[in-house]
Amino acid sequence: xTRKRFPTHIIVFLAPAVIIYTVFMIYPLxxxxxxxxxxxxxxxxxxxxxxxxxxxxxxxxxxNYAPRLQGAVKNxxxxxxxxxxxxxxxxxxxxxxxxxQLTRWRGVFRTALFLPTMLSFVLVGFIxxxxxxxxxxxxxxxxxxxxxxxxxxxxxxxKPETALITLSLVSVWQFIGIPMMLFSAALIGISDELIExxxxxxxxxxxxxxxxxxxxxxxxxxxxxxLTFVGNFNAFxxxxxxxxxxxxxxxxxxxxxxxxxxxxxGFQLQAGNPTMGATIAGVMFLIILTGVLVYLVGxxxxxxxxxx
Amino acid sequence: xxxxxxxxxxxGSLAALEALARWQPYLIDGYQALxxxxxxxxxxxxxxxxxxxxxxEISGFEAxxxxxxxxxxxxxPEGADTCYISDHTxxxxxxxxxxxxxxxxxxxxxxxxxxxxxFAGLYANALPGFFPLSDAEVTLDDPLANExxxxxxxxxxxxxxxxxxxxxxxxxxxxxxxxxxxxxxxGELTPQAGADELQAGLDSWYTPAGM
Numbered sequence: 131x132t133r134k135r136f137p138t139h140i141i142v143f144l145a146p147a148v149i150i151y152t153v154f155m156i157y158p159l160x161x162x163x164x165x166x167x168x169x170x171x172x173x174x175x176x177x178x179x180x181x182x183x184x185x186x187x188x189x190x191x192x193x194n195y196a197p198r199l200q201g202a203v204k205n206x207x208x209x210x211x212x213x214x215x216x217x218x219x220x221x222x223x224x225x226x227x228x229x230x231q232l233t234r235w236r237g238v239f240r241t242a243l244f245l246p247t248m249l250s251f252v253l254v255g256f257i258x259x260x261x262x263x264x265x266x267x268x269x270x271x272x273x274x275x276x277x278x279x280x281x282x283x284x285x286x287x288x289k290p291e292t293a294l295i296t297l298s299l300v301s302v303w304q305f306i307g308i309p310m311m312l313f314s315a316a317l318i319g320i321s322d323e324l325i326e327x328x329x330x331x332x333x334x335x336x337x338x339x340x341x342x343x344x345x346x347x348x349x350x351x352x353x354x355x356x357l358t359f360v361g362n363f364n365a366f367x368x369x370x371x372x373x374x375x376x377x378x379x380x381x382x383x384x385x386x387x388x389x390x391x392x393x394x395x396g397f398q399l400q401a402g403n404p405t406m407g408a409t410i411a412g413v414m415f416l417i418i419l420t421g422v423l424v425y426l427v428g429x430x431x432x433x434x435x436x437x438x
Numbered sequence: 439x440x441x442x443x444x445x446x447x448x449x450g451s452l453a454a455l456e457a458l459a460r461w462q463p464y465l466i467d468g469y470q471a472l473x474x475x476x477x478x479x480x481x482x483x484x485x486x487x488x489x490x491x492x493x494x495e496i497s498g499f500e501a502x503x504x505x506x507x508x509x510x511x512x513x514x515p516e517g518a519d520t521c522y523i524s525d526h527t528x529x530x531x532x533x534x535x536x537x538x539x540x541x542x543x544x545x546x547x548x549x550x551x552x553x554x555x556x557f558a559g560l561y562a563n564a565l566p567g568f569f570p571l572s573d574a575e576v577t578l579d580d581p582l583a584n585e586x587x588x589x590x591x592x593x594x595x596x597x598x599x600x601x602x603x604x605x606x607x608x609x610x611x612x613x614x615x616x617x618x619x620x621x622x623x624x625g626e627l628t629p630q631a632g633a634d635e636l637q638a639g640l641d642s643w644y645t646p647a648g649m
Contacts, residue, residue: 194608194642265468266476266485288470290626376613379470380621399600400610 159415165408178405185409195406199413201381202389205294209385210362212298213305218354220302221309226339228310229317240314244307251304255371258300263287287372290382297383301368305361309354316350317343349433356425363418366391386414440603442646447633451599453515455629459622464488470624478502492524493586496567500582509582511589522596523589526571562587607643614639 166185168178189195224243228236246254262270265285274282286296320343328342344351366387369377375397377384392400394407445451466472466480481489482502489495499507511521531552533545551557558570559577566580569587578584600612618632627635 194639259473260476263471264476265471266466266480285468285471288468288472289624376616378617378620379624380617380626397613398610398616399605399612400608401606403608 162408162411163415165405166412169405185406186412189406189409189413198381198384198389199410202384202386203417205383206363206365206385208294209298209301209365210359212295213302213358213362214355216299217302217306218309218351218358221306221354222313222351224306224310225313225317226343228314240310243310246304247307249304251367252371254300254304255368258303259287259372263296288379290379293373293379293382297369297372300372301365304368308357312350312354313347316347320346349430352425352429352433355429356422359421359425360418363414363421386410386417390414439599440646445637446599446640447630447637451636452629452633455619455622455633458619459629461490462623462625465623493567493569493583496580496582496586497565500566500580507582509585511593521589521593523593524596524598525590526569529571531571604640604644607640609639609642611636611640 165178167180167182169181169185171177171179189199224239227233228240233239249257260267262268263286265271265288271280271283274280284292286292324342324346325338328338333341363386365385369383369385369388370391373383373388375388375392377388377392390407390410391397393403393410396402439446439451466477466485469477472480477489478495478498479502480486482499484503484505489499511523514521531549533542533549537545553572555572555574555576558572558574561570562568562576562583563579566578566583567586569583569590570576576587578587600615604611614636618627618636621627622629622632
């Protein structure tokens with residue numbers, strides 16, 4: 131019996147990825163979770179001592195933290211819902227139009243629609259917050275007056291009822307290129323034979339989309355959903371650039387990212403609290419992990435790959 | 439307030455928030471969504487008559503406005519005649535007491551110069567609206583800065599309540615003042631309700647010494 135040689139080459143090939151991923155992703159993540167179990171010592175604030183799950187207890191029950199956490203989670207789900215209801219369906223619609231043989235200037239439209247995705251958050255915040263929606267400088271006022279809807283003009287970013295939805299839609303505007311590109315790639319991959327066969331059988335354009343194309347791009351729908359979920363629950367930049375670290379008015383636009391930032395690094399005269407910040411990061415990690423697990427177990431494993 | 443004898447939701451502190459609430463009808467359209475730089479620009483463009491602010495605004499306003507600027511100190515309530523200004527009550531510069539030898543001598547030389555009349559004049563003229571902390575008599579070239587400075591003689595000094603000690607906990611008093619005053623200006627909180635929130639927030643972590 132010949133003993134198989136130990137596959138050394140596998141270790142060698144895996145090593146770069148494993149080492150880099152461990153040093154820059156896994157270790158910081160575990161260390162952040164570790165930090166959330168510590169708190170500054172009462173005798174000497176310079177020293178952090180182990181306190182178990184006390185920070186989590188504070189975060190979930192303390193009247194200074196619990197309402198902020200609930201508000202941030204709720205706002206984050208609204209942020210996510212707007213992306214799921216607007217960004218992804220409209221992204222799919224645009225992708226369908228862009229892959230349709232009937233549409234002209236497809237390359238121009240594709241580039242134009244993808245452009246905002248490549249802009250920095252600071253620019254997007256400036257464009258929407260100052261150039262378009264600002265009550266002082268913004269062009270939105272003139273636009274609404276021109277089309278006869280002058281009564282609709284409001285300081286959208288300054289009112290608690292409208293600020294979060296407005297910023298969610300700005301984020302949708304910025305990122306609509308991602309689902310559009312992913313859906314386009316999936317739609318292009320569908321064999322023409324299937325579509326032609328359906329046409330021959332008398333399917334309408336809607337029938338072809340709903341019964342042929344949509345089931346075939348279902349894996350992409352899943353990927354887009356999970357990318358949106360992870361992206362939204364890690365979001366921070368746009369809110370911070372437009373509304374600042376207090377995510378005003380009255381925390382109406384406070385999401386987990388801004389709540390984490392304010393707590394971990396501090397804001398204005400509020401001193402940073404790394405251990406409570408790490409606790410919020412721990413909760414964010416758990417929420418995202420749960421979402422990803424639901425997707426992997428409940429959705430991805432049920433997908434069947436279609437060969438044609 | 440530090441000693442616990444004054445509260446944020448009564449007396450002068452409450453009166454300040456009530457005065458703030460009365461400004462709402464005079465604010466510019468869409469003020470809810472205006473940033474600090476927006477408000478500065480609105481004023482220098484001539485869209486406002488009065489801009490409540492501090493002397494630090496002198497350079498920017500003088501450079502960007504094409505009209506003449508005048509200033510007046512915070513008005514006093516009816517019947518009162520003492521005015522109050524907040525004049526850098528919370529700034530200091532010092533030296534490490536453990537310094538020795540040459541380095542101590544060098545630090546002392548530097549500090550003596552910073553405390554001198556020469557430095558006071560250079561500093562206050564280079565940065566109109568920022569004033570030296572020393573008692574030295576200085577002549578300022580900028581008339582507005584000079585007028586601000588003259589209030590030191592007429593008015594009593596008052597505090598910035600949310601700086602230092604009262605902002606060392608959670609919720610942070612400074613951030614709470616920002617949040618609550620915006621809500622009062624938006625008409626979403628009455629001055630009393632806002633002041634109660636501020637005091638409750640402070641009470642949740644700050645215990646005055648000896649209480």
